[in-house]
């Protein structure tokens with residue numbers, strides 16, 4: 429939230445790039461824009477209210493000009509407030525008439541009247557912004573001005589691939605002019621804003637915002653136990669060596685890439701019989717289990733249908749000892765919907781999942797002697813590694829991979845391998 433002191437403080441961060449060059453051929457030395465000042469209903473944080481806008485947009489339109497252009501912006505006021513617009517940072521050499529502050533360089537544009545801000549952009553480039561310069565209307569009446577270099581002149585930095593103006597602002601659920609009036613009556617700073625905004629949006633953690641979509645319905649439930657174990661090792665000092673496993677399977681690295689084997693249908697490299705749950709359920713986090721658990725070795729993967737929704741519960745165990753493991757999945761971000769200590773309870777724990785605003789990650793810590801539940805949509809075809817990111821554990825076999833099938837669409841199949849893909 430904004431403090432009273434930073435009420436209506438604004439910043440513009442801008443990444444300037446080549447899109448402007450493409451979108452706006454520079455032969456036109458006069459750039460004309462029409463700004464209609466309109467009241468429009470806009471909703472944020474579940475609160476709809478009428479706000480003053482330019483052309484019905486919040487934030488307003490981005491102005492693209494080139495250094496040395498003449499710019500003519502005709503402002504027509506259809507709102508009930510008087511209006512003036514300031515072109516923030518433009519030097520307006522000898523031309524204060526186009527600067528905008530009400531009662532300083534002009535009288536405001538009255539309702540149903542127009543005024544054309546007519547100015548040259550000289551000796552400056554980069555990204556600035558424009559905003560209302562009367563009352564507190566700049567809370568909603570603002571936008572970016574991108575000044576590109578002259579044709580044939582480059583920016584003083586390497587050309588970026590694209591351009592995205594990022595405008596920081598604030599949102600009040602109440603009418604901003606009313607908020608200001610109330611503050612004045614009380615003799616105090618007005619109420620703080622209800623949210624900061626980026627390009628007019630408060631972000632996914634606020635109510636009624638666009639949110640990343642967590643799969644709510646699960647097509648495939650996976651439950652993988654994480655365990656340590658011992659193998660016999662005649663050449664080792666103790667005659668044994670440590671290993672690690674998922675669902676009691678310690679992964680064996682193949683001799684060629686699994687993705688190649690899958691793409692070219694090469695048999696004998698891996699099997700797709702990785703079990704969806706441990707072969708024998710037990711009290712995973714009870715007393716340490718040291719007996720032989722018959723851990724098997726294999727290059728076993730799990731096949732996942734294209735675009736299916738997957739829930740994977742990673743359950744730590746007390747096989748030899750409990751431990752915390754940072755699990756990483758390639759090819760996807762996933763949502764962490766739940767976590768807990770002890771044994772995952774499929775009857776009770778899902779009811780406690782966070783399906784509203786779970787974190788989206790590519791790596792998640794499975795707590796010591798606990799579990800973590802993640803969800804993702806398998807919309808990326810290919811072979812995707814999943815492993816503990818502690819190299820020691822990975823080396824002991826704490827890994828597997830998903831074979832995600834292809835979809836029917838033309839852009840839902842694995843791309844052909846590059847020609848210089850290294851041979852094994």
Ligand SMILES: [Cu+2]
Nearest residue numbers: 753816818821
């Ligand atoms: Cu680990």
